[in-house]
Amino acid sequence: MAQVRETTTAAVTRYGLxxxxxxxxxxxxxxxxxxxxxxxxxxxxxxxxxVSFNSFFRVFFEEDGxxxxxxxxIVCGGATVLVLVLAGFGGYALSRTRAWWxxxxxxxxxxxxxxxxxxxxxxxxxIMLTCNxxxxxxVRPIAGPEYYRQVMRIFGFxxxxxxxxxxxATMQLPLALWIMKTFFDxxxxxxxxxxxxxxxxxNQRLRRVLVPLAMPGLAAAGLFAFIAxxxxxxxxxxFISSPELRMLPIGIYSAxxxxxxxxxxxxxxxxxxxxxxxxxxxxxxxRFLVQTFGGGLKG
Amino acid sequence: MSSITLSNLSKRFGxxxxxKGVDIAIEEGEFAVFVGPSGCGKSTLLRMIAGLEPIxxxxxxxxxxxxxxxxxxxxxxxxxxQSYALYPHMTVAENIGFSLDLKGIPKEEIRRRVGEVSEKxxxxxxxxxxPQALSGGQxxxxxxxxxxxKQPRVILFDEPLSNLDASxxxxxxxxxxxxxxxxxxxxxxxxxxxxxxxTLADRIVVLSGGQVMQADHPISLYKxxxxxxVGQFIGSPKMNAFPARVAAVENGAARxxxxxxxxxxxxxxxxxxxxDRVSLGxxxxxxxxxxxxxxxxxxxxxxxSERLGMETYxxxxxxxxxxxxxxxxxxxxxxxxxxxLSINLDACHLFDTAGQAIRRxxx
Numbered sequence: 001m002a003q004v005r006e007t008t009t010a011a012v013t014r015y016g017l018x019x020x021x022x023x024x025x026x027x028x029x030x031x032x033x034x035x036x037x038x039x040x041x042x043x044x045x046x047x048x049x050x051v052s053f054n055s056f057f058r059v060f061f062e063e064d065g066x067x068x069x070x071x072x073x074i075v076c077g078g079a080t081v082l083v084l085v086l087a088g089f090g091g092y093a094l095s096r097t098r099a100w101w102x103x104x105x106x107x108x109x110x111x112x113x114x115x116x117x118x119x120x121x122x123x124x125x126x127i128m129l130t131c132n133x134x135x136x137x138x139v140r141p142i143a144g145p146e147y148y149r150q151v152m153r154i155f156g157f158x159x160x161x162x163x164x165x166x167x168x169a170t171m172q173l174p175l176a177l178w179i180m181k182t183f184f185d186x187x188x189x190x191x192x193x194x195x196x197x198x199x200x201x202x203n204q205r206l207r208r209v210l211v212p213l214a215m216p217g218l219a220a221a222g223l224f225a226f227i228a229x230x231x232x233x234x235x236x237x238x239f240i241s242s243p244e245l246r247m248l249p250i251g252i253y254s255a256x257x258x259x260x261x262x263x264x265x266x267x268x269x270x271x272x273x274x275x276x277x278x279x280x281x282x283x284x285x286x287r288f289l290v291q292t293f294g295g296g297l298k299g
Numbered sequence: 300m301s302s303i304t305l306s307n308l309s310k311r312f313g314x315x316x317x318x319k320g321v322d323i324a325i326e327e328g329e330f331a332v333f334v335g336p337s338g339c340g341k342s343t344l345l346r347m348i349a350g351l352e353p354i355x356x357x358x359x360x361x362x363x364x365x366x367x368x369x370x371x372x373x374x375x376x377x378x379x380x381q382s383y384a385l386y387p388h389m390t391v392a393e394n395i396g397f398s399l400d401l402k403g404i405p406k407e408e409i410r411r412r413v414g415e416v417s418e419k420x421x422x423x424x425x426x427x428x429x430p431q432a433l434s435g436g437q438x439x440x441x442x443x444x445x446x447x448x449k450q451p452r453v454i455l456f457d458e459p460l461s462n463l464d465a466s467x468x469x470x471x472x473x474x475x476x477x478x479x480x481x482x483x484x485x486x487x488x489x490x491x492x493x494x495x496x497x498t499l500a501d502r503i504v505v506l507s508g509g510q511v512m513q514a515d516h517p518i519s520l521y522k523x524x525x526x527x528x529v530g531q532f533i534g535s536p537k538m539n540a541f542p543a544r545v546a547a548v549e550n551g552a553a554r555x556x557x558x559x560x561x562x563x564x565x566x567x568x569x570x571x572x573x574x575d576r577v578s579l580g581x582x583x584x585x586x587x588x589x590x591x592x593x594x595x596x597x598x599x600x601x602x603x604s605e606r607l608g609m610e611t612y613x614x615x616x617x618x619x620x621x622x623x624x625x626x627x628x629x630x631x632x633x634x635x636x637x638x639x640l641s642i643n644l645d646a647c648h649l650f651d652t653a654g655q656a657i658r659r660x661x662x
Contacts, residue, residue, distance in 0.1 A: 297382040
């Protein structure tokens with residue numbers, strides 16, 4: 001193809017357009033960062049007169065920022081771990097089985113992702129309520145009245161970590177299963193057979209061969225699960241009521257809804273704190289995502 | 300260094316019989332090659348020896364010890380996989396030493412033995428590399444290293460040279476022969492390539508449809524095939540088979556008339572009766588151009604001539620079947636030309652209607 005010499009106008013137009021789109025995309029993030037550091041932050045983006053971390057201190061010391069962050073990390077971390085374990089084993093099984101129900105099952109679970117979660121909220125609440133009553137029946141005689149609330153906060157299906165972890169994991173599991181199934185399809189069976197011939201037990205095969213080989217898949221599945229769970233607002237709002245269990249997105253929301261006036265600096269600081277773990281999760285996963293294992297097989 | 304005995308071994312997948320009662324004896328230190336068309340069960344048989352497929356019936360003895368239900372790692376058998384299946388997340392040293400590491404052998408001891416093996420395979424310079432950074436030949440050597448470090452009684456190879464380019468294949472073939480010479484290990488090797496089988500094997504086991512067609516030394520297999528299948532499978536281009544019948548038996552010589560109408564007289568076949576239907580098997584190299592003045596056994600019309608320089612493959616047709624003659628390359632033969640051929644009568648084979656060889660009687 002012949003090289004077309006670019007005219008100045010064309011170049012200016014092109015880069016100008018790209019710049020405009022970039023600014024449009026980056027503006028919210030820029031506002032967040034600037035407003036979080038500006039002691040007199042307002043609705044509009046402006047260069048701050050002074051830089052201060054005051055808003056961050058207020059999130060952690062005046063508000064329950066630390067509690068919200070911890071709750072979010074426990075719930076989303078728990079859900080991610082659960083998804084990884086289930087999707088790891090499940091994806092392997094789905095990849096290796098030749099059962100007739102494999103395809104219907106895989107398409108069936110994708111339906112869970114297709115249906116908007118909001119549409120499910122009422123039946124879900126009903127199910128969770130029933131489960132909660134069942135578990136309460138077990139916890140009440142064991143824990144006794146003085147510890148009942150504390151135990152239910154961990155194991156309860158409503159207003160408890162366990163229920164929310166289970167719920168968020170369920171929502172993220174289909175996609176993770178698909179990712180892991182597709183990934184294991186590309187992992188040759190001969191690796192496992194080679195390990196069997198080398199005398200590896202099931203545990204050793206899993207730990208020394210399969211998990212290292214599955215790392216890129218697990219990283220992708222885990223990242224998607226964590227970020228989706230982290231960003232979820234509806235489930236924490238619906239299923240958590242105690243202030244002790246409140247999570248970050250609800251924290252932002254409650255700060256936003258506060259009467260009198262909107263404290264933009266505080267809101268921005270919470271939002272920055274809310275964004276950071278997602279970015280860290282991505283940074284951690286990235287190393288494994290790009291890792292490709294070639295060369296073990298011929299050709 | 301061990302002997303393998305398979306007696307009436309069988310394998311069923313559901314209702315499908317894949318291996319139908321196989322009897323094979325492989326002697327200590329032998330290089331045995333299982334060869335056959337795809338789907339003949341040769342890989343399944345190898346995996347049954349390895350222990351990766353359960354045995355449905357019959358017995359597998361290793362040095363007289365029944366192995367049917369012994370777990371793969373306890374059999375003392377190592378395997379080189381078709382894909383090599385090197386662990387891509389481990390270095391060459393870790394790959395080779397993995398089996399020792401699993402046994403809990405001390406690191407120092409593993410390092411020493413990996414060193415020994417890698418020296419033998421000329422891999423010392425690559426011990427810290429991942430398989431990704433190795434050439435095809437080096438990968439095969441790592442796969443072999445992973446096998447021999449276990450000091451196995453038997454090494455199994457599952458089509459290790461498939462999907463390699465031609466020049467690498469020749470090189471690898473030579474390395475495998477050298478490995479066998481230096482280690483003296485009993486080797487069972489699976490391939491669908493009869494050239495590989497011929498060049499490597501002490502004993503070739505030809506399989507078809509889950510049954511042993513013949514097991515013998517390569518040259519015996521080539522010279523005296525037990526049946527038409529083996530005759531045609533071993534040798535390239537394959538043996539020509541002409542449908543024919545016995546015209547007459549006179550003085551211990553049988554006159555065989557092909558359906559096309561030409562005749563050959565073959566000595567030594569005493570058991571034949573006039574009128575018997577047979578297949579006349581003639582290898583392409585036993586058909587040569589008849590010189591001037593020489594009597595031609597058959598005259599054919601060339602439908603294709605492939606010149607390779609040293610020799611020419613001449614395709615012709617008789618009674619609808621195409622056949623090939625492998626003639627000297629110093630004649631120029633054009634397509635459509637009529638060519639007189641003479642037949643090396645002593646090397647002709649006869650097969651009965653079931654495809655079984657009819658042997659020449661002792662005189």
